[in-house]
Every structure is written in structure tokens, then in C-alpha cells.
Amino acid sequence: MAFGFNQESVNGGLAMLVQHFCTQQGLPIPLECFQYQGTQRIPFSIWQQILHQVDEQYQQPAVGLQIARLIEPAHIGIMGYLGLSCQNLGEALQRFEHYHRLAYDCNDMHIDIHNQLVEIRWGISAGKPGQLVDETAIGLFKNIAEQLIHPAPLTLSQVEFVNPQPAHPRIYEQYFGCPVTFNAVQTRISFPVNLLAAPVNRADQTLQQLLENQAAALLHELPEHDDFDQQLQQYMTQAVQQGSICIEDIAQRMGLSxxxxxxxxxxxxxxxxxxxxxxxxxxxxxxxLDPKLSLIDIALLLAYSEQSAFQRAFKQWTGQTPYQWRSSQHG
Known part of the structure; x- marks a missing residue:
């Protein structure tokens, strides 16, 4: 089966998710799952092939929803850890909107609020990958959000898919607990705005340690104790992590023109x-230094739009490619 997505990709941790599902169901594990694990990105066309192979073996409707039930934050890499470090669902969704490409780099994700409803939508600028892929993605999103705010319920108001209605639409309404429509203009989910205040129920020690290491490294880089420079690097770090870097914004944060x-x-x-x-x-x-992060993960975390731009900058700084530098640190 041929697919038309050549540039897009998903986090390699999703290969481990599929392995877990196949093992649980007693199904053959697609060979591609063994090729893309951990820090490897899975080309989107390969991800489609993996899901369709599992679908052919499972032979029951809505297999993507069943795979999504097993999702854990580690399966989506740094984005999962970022969610766990947030105070509430609203803050986590802001992080997800900015960093969604780290987990699922296909159609862009956007968040809006209308009539007391939060609407999360995905366009079709990169194409329509199909119901199996879309239901897996939306199922993953639903289950990750539920884990973040558990035991508070994630009460959805509406789910919409761009794909034609499948043979068993009732399964989708039971799964999402709300009306589900098909043949929509965009893939979309909505829920009451008050859920944005739902607290995230646990913090992730891995991410906390990573952030502490960053802070220590930045402090060590300062040539001397300089309150101005410490404040400047603090706001620059925040701006990089938020993906919005300009001198005007930094100056405003520091109370300067x-x-x-x-x-x-x-x-x-x-x-x-x-x-x-x-x-x-x-x-x-x-x-x-963190082997869980791929180069594209790092490029996006540093607010580069492309991995190639990060690689060029890193070589200018160090005289080495990121891969060469990482390899040298591990002997």
C-alpha cells in the first residue's frame, strides 16, 4: 500500500506503543517497529504502514482507538514530559500547541475558545492521512489529557473527523463519550472551558532534573555574578522554550526599552x-546529553523551524555536528 506523506514524521516512541498493543493482543509485531525506537523519528508513510498492518491482523473495528488506550507520556517523548511539568490542563495545552510536532508532525494543531468551549483542531494542509491514522492520533490526545488531570474526568462535547463515516460509528461515540461526526471540514475536538483549570496530577522527575541541569549549566556559563546577565539569560531561556524570540519582547520582560x-x-x-x-x-x-531527545526534538525545543538550521548553527558554535558532539560525550 503506497502513501503520499514523505516529509512528515511521528515520535519513535509510538513504535513501542504499537509493540505493547500487539504483544497484549497476541498479534505479530510489524518489523518496522523494531527499526524505529526511542529517539528515532518514524516517517509518516511508515507510521501509516504500521497501523494498517496491525489493522489487517486485528480484524476488529476502530483499532486505532484501542492502540491509543495504552499510551503513556514516554511514548511521545519530551512533549509528554512537558505536559507532566505543567500546573494545569490549560498550561499543558499551550505547550502541546507549540511543541505538537515533536509527537505528531503532520497537520498543524490550533487551539481556540468559542462560546465557553475549547476547540482543538487539525487542518488538512498536509493532506488527509485517513480514518485509521486520525482516530489513533485523536485517541492518543484524549488519553494523554485524561492521564494528566486524573482523577478529574475529561468530558468532551464534540469530536469531528474529516473522513467518511466508518461502518460502526457508535463505537466512536462510546469511546469519546460525546457526539462524533464525520465528513467534517477539519478534525476537531471540543470540551468545556472550565477544564483548562483542572490541575495536572503529577510532576515528572526526569524533566525536573533536565531543567535543573539546564539552569546549572547556564549559571556556570556566566563569567561573573552579574544580575543583569542572569536576568537576561533567564528571559532568553523562557523565550526560546516558548518559541518567540525578539529583542523587543525580552526588553519588555526586563522592564527596559x-x-x-x-x-x-x-x-x-x-x-x-x-x-x-x-x-x-x-x-x-x-x-x-539526553539520549531520549532526537535532533528534531532539540531543534524545535531551541525554537528552530528546521533541524537543518539547528545543525548549521551548532557546527558554527562548536566546529562539530550535533551528532559528532553527542557521540564524543559518550565515548
């Missing part, structure tokens, strides 16, 4: 872009 910030930088004999590059380099090295 743009010209005032530039004057302070001149006094210290460096530019905004130079200090930003130093912050990114330090963060990049910390991320590269």
Missing part, C-alpha cells in the same frame, strides 16, 4: 544575537 537593553549589552561588549546564541548553545549541549 529596546534601546535601554541595547545600551546595557554594549556596556558588556556583546550583542543580543551573540548572547542568544550562547544561551542556545548551552541548552543544546544539555539536550544532546
Amino acid at each position: 529596546t534601546r535601554g537593553l541595547q545600551r546595557q549589552l554594549v556596556k558588556r561588549s556583546y550583542s543580543f544575537q551573540l548572547r542568544l546564541a550562547q544561551v542556545r548553545e548551552t541548552l543544546a549541549k544539555q539536550y544532546l
Whole structure:
């Protein structure tokens, strides 16, 4: 079976999810699952093949929903840990909207609020991957969100799919606990806005340690105790993690005008872009020490739109590619 998605990809941890499902059901594990694990990205066309192979073996409707029941934060890599580090569902959704490509790099995800409902929607700019792929993705999202706020219930109001209605639509309404429609303009789920305040029920120690390591590394990089520079690197780090980096925004956060910030930088004999590059380099090295993070994960966490841009910048900083530097740290 041929598929038309050549550039898109999903997190390699989803291969382990499929292995878990197949083992539980006594099904043959697709060979592709053994090729893409851990930090490897799975090309989207391969992900489609994996799901269709499982569907052919399972021979029951809505297999994507059943696979999604077994999802754990580790299966979607750093995005899962980011969700667990948040205070409430609203904060987690903001992180998911910004970093969704780390888990599922296909059609873009957008979040809006209308008439006291939160609407999360996925377009079709990259194409329609089909009901099996879409139901798996939306099922994964639902189950991850439920885990984050458990024991509070995730009460959905509506689910919409862009695909034609399958043979057993009632299964979908039972699974999502709300009306489900098909042949929609966009894939969409909605739920009451008050759920945004639902607290995340646990913190993840792995991510906390990673963030502590970043903070320690950044502090170590400072040439001397300088309150201005500590504040600058703190706000730069936040801006990088939020994916919005500009001198005007940083200046506003620091309570300065743009010209005032530039004057302070001149006094210290460096530019905004130079200090930003130093912050990114330090963060990049910390991320590269974590074997769970792929290069595309790290590129997105550093607010680069493409992995290639991150690789070029890293080689300018260190004279090595990210892969070479990571390999040298592990002997």
C-alpha cells in the first residue's frame, strides 16, 4: 500500500506503543517497529504502514482507538514530559500547541475558545492521512489529557473527523463519550472551558532534573555574578522554550526599552544575537546529553523551524555536528 506523506514524521516512541498493543493482543509485531525506537523519528508513510498492518491482523473495528488506550507520556517523548511539568490542563495545552510536532508532525494543531468551549483542531494542509491514522492520533490526545488531570474526568462535547463515516460509528461515540461526526471540514475536538483549570496530577522527575541541569549549566556559563546577565539569560531561556524570540519582547520582560537593553549589552561588549546564541548553545549541549531527545526534538525545543538550521548553527558554535558532539560525550 503506497502513501503520499514523505516529509512528515511521528515520535519513535509510538513504535513501542504499537509493540505493547500487539504483544497484549497476541498479534505479530510489524518489523518496522523494531527499526524505529526511542529517539528515532518514524516517517509518516511508515507510521501509516504500521497501523494498517496491525489493522489487517486485528480484524476488529476502530483499532486505532484501542492502540491509543495504552499510551503513556514516554511514548511521545519530551512533549509528554512537558505536559507532566505543567500546573494545569490549560498550561499543558499551550505547550502541546507549540511543541505538537515533536509527537505528531503532520497537520498543524490550533487551539481556540468559542462560546465557553475549547476547540482543538487539525487542518488538512498536509493532506488527509485517513480514518485509521486520525482516530489513533485523536485517541492518543484524549488519553494523554485524561492521564494528566486524573482523577478529574475529561468530558468532551464534540469530536469531528474529516473522513467518511466508518461502518460502526457508535463505537466512536462510546469511546469519546460525546457526539462524533464525520465528513467534517477539519478534525476537531471540543470540551468545556472550565477544564483548562483542572490541575495536572503529577510532576515528572526526569524533566525536573533536565531543567535543573539546564539552569546549572547556564549559571556556570556566566563569567561573573552579574544580575543583569542572569536576568537576561533567564528571559532568553523562557523565550526560546516558548518559541518567540525578539529583542523587543525580552526588553519588555526586563522592564527596559529596546534601546535601554541595547545600551546595557554594549556596556558588556556583546550583542543580543551573540548572547542568544550562547544561551542556545548551552541548552543544546544539555539536550544532546539526553539520549531520549532526537535532533528534531532539540531543534524545535531551541525554537528552530528546521533541524537543518539547528545543525548549521551548532557546527558554527562548536566546529562539530550535533551528532559528532553527542557521540564524543559518550565515548
